[in-house]
Amino acid sequence: MEEKIKQLLLSNANAVFGKEIAEEQIQFQKTRKDVAGDLTLVTFPFVKLLKTSPEKAGEKIGAFLKEQLHEIEEYSVIKGFLNIVLNDQFWVSTLQDLHKDDDYGKAKTPSGKTSMVEYSSPNTNKPLHLGHLRNIFLGYSVAQILKANGDAVVKTQIINDRGIHICKSMVAWQQFAPVDDKGNRETPKSSGIKGDHFVGKYYIEFDKQVTRQGFDLASSWKEDDYLACNDEIKEKLEGLFAAYEREEDTKKRTKIYRKIAGMATDQTDMTRAAKEMLIKWEARDPEVYLLWNTMNGWVYEGFDKSYDRMGVDFDKLYYESDTFLIGKDIIDEGLQKEVFFKKGDGSVWADLTDEGLDEKLVLRADGTAVYMTQDIGTAIDRFKDFPSLDRIIYTVGNEQDYHFQVLFLILKKLGYDWAKQCYHLSYGMVDLPDGKMKSREGRVVDADDIMEEVVQMATASTKERGHLDGMAEKDRKDLYEMIGLGGLKYFLLKVDPKKRMKFDPNESIELNGNTGPFIQYAHARIQSLVNKVALDEVGEIKINAPEKEIIKQLSEYPTVVKEAGENYSPALIANYTYELVKSFNGFYQQYSVINETDEALKNARIVLSQNVGKVIASAMKLLGIDVPNRM
């Protein structure tokens, strides 16, 4: 309808306004709740053009439109706002149309675009945490939304299975894992710990031990009057040690301790062991490779279980152990082409100072790859694998904004046209009440734990309501999962992805109010309702104001799906659905559907309810959330 009015005004601009107008001047918005109207045109933009008051402009346009369009019942002008009331017939046919549409909300024609969505880029040295959950749910949902908008979508994952951090877990396991009487080290199987958690335990152990070693080393330097250090470091260390001994507050003391240890950590035996292992790994040392394969295998077993519970999947996997080699080749080529340059120590850099950025390391002096090396390789590999690819969407936290700015720039400098089609879907961090999560220090909300917890909560509150008489045990279990995970997903997706969000593990995830279960409950109730009536033939339909309001909301759904796609924002879908459900709940409370005596009105309410249910299910599907028929 908006489009119809827009076209009408544009093509009759001379008749109505006496001159041509620009499309941007025609601005619609939703009519305020307390004002009669279904559609509001903002008339301020015409004031200057027509040299008249906003009221007069509104009158003029209103009169013209009413004359032209039979759908317009009446209109009113309040200040700069032309409020248009559409007649009931328009809304009845709107309802009938969307009722017939099984794919309501989705694009009617393919966009012709192929989009790759990367979400989840786990390191294989520790289990997933709450931050990954936001990342994974966000990326999965964006993939669904892009599909709904007609894209062909490839869901992918980049598995960071190599690098110094992996070597740290490996070194720690070699050095600290308990050995049984047969001489075998502890494994996930022997310890009963899930594989990813098992490896993560050793990564944390590495950090703990290396910190202690670092401190000890620095202390020994102190004994020897910092013989091993230059003056600047010596001075700093002296100051830190003095502060350490003076400080009484344990927390601050720990902080200083870490700082001292950090300064010396690079020189410890453990760090050296990890670095040596990385070099051996890149040289494909058989022993190191075996260890690496074994430990990564443990982690994948764990990840698979987690992904399965999350209900997400991938079409194609990329491993950095493969793509870093491509990256290294490209670095060579880039050196030839003088996109990169080599420093005296052998390290390779990209000079981005002309672009207002700094120099960026792309290969270490010892020849090993850094993150950037493999990210270059991965991108190239992807466009090789999928020649029809139009764009890659990287779902990665905003702490890496700079990294992606640099990556895309380097790809462009290397001459890849598609670099401009790469988009960093940058989402805000999940904060705990006392700040950021630090996985290195083990200060995280674990993904498996939080999933389990929220399902437990869903189980408890569902049992409490007791709506499940006659339901099989298996179905109940599935329902608890659906509600728990639905609550968790909705919680993480309802917030604008770009914004940082807070999560308090002590306050459990809310299941009342603006939540997943609130929406799931509305769906269950609607199913229960429509199951009570025969729906084969829709007879005559009549609507009143309350029905009209909800039809209006339903009619906005396709626009919301489109906007969610354009903005990569599942939050828009979540908020829309919440508003829809709130309206419907109010309606449901006040008016009876199956006891309505006016047949035409009853028909309308049944069809309306059914389609609210349809849109709820469709919208939640786009968020990766399932909805139950009973709860």
Add this chain to the structure above:
RNA sequence: GGCUCCGUAGUUCAAUGGAUAGAACAAAAGUUUCCUAAACUUUAGAUGCAGGUUCGAUUCCUGCCGGAGCUACCA
């Protein structure tokens, strides 16, 4: 220090430059002979500060105050 992002009810979140800044939770008070009360209805409560642009600013610009991130031969 440089660059970037963020400051909205007690708390967690909304608001393409548009009308009287919306919800939820927490607080207070109600609604079950009736389609699932995980619901519904009331009440109270907010744009960090100071300027500027605009018919109109939570939104855009400048400064200040407060918080975060990046600025690693970490990932």
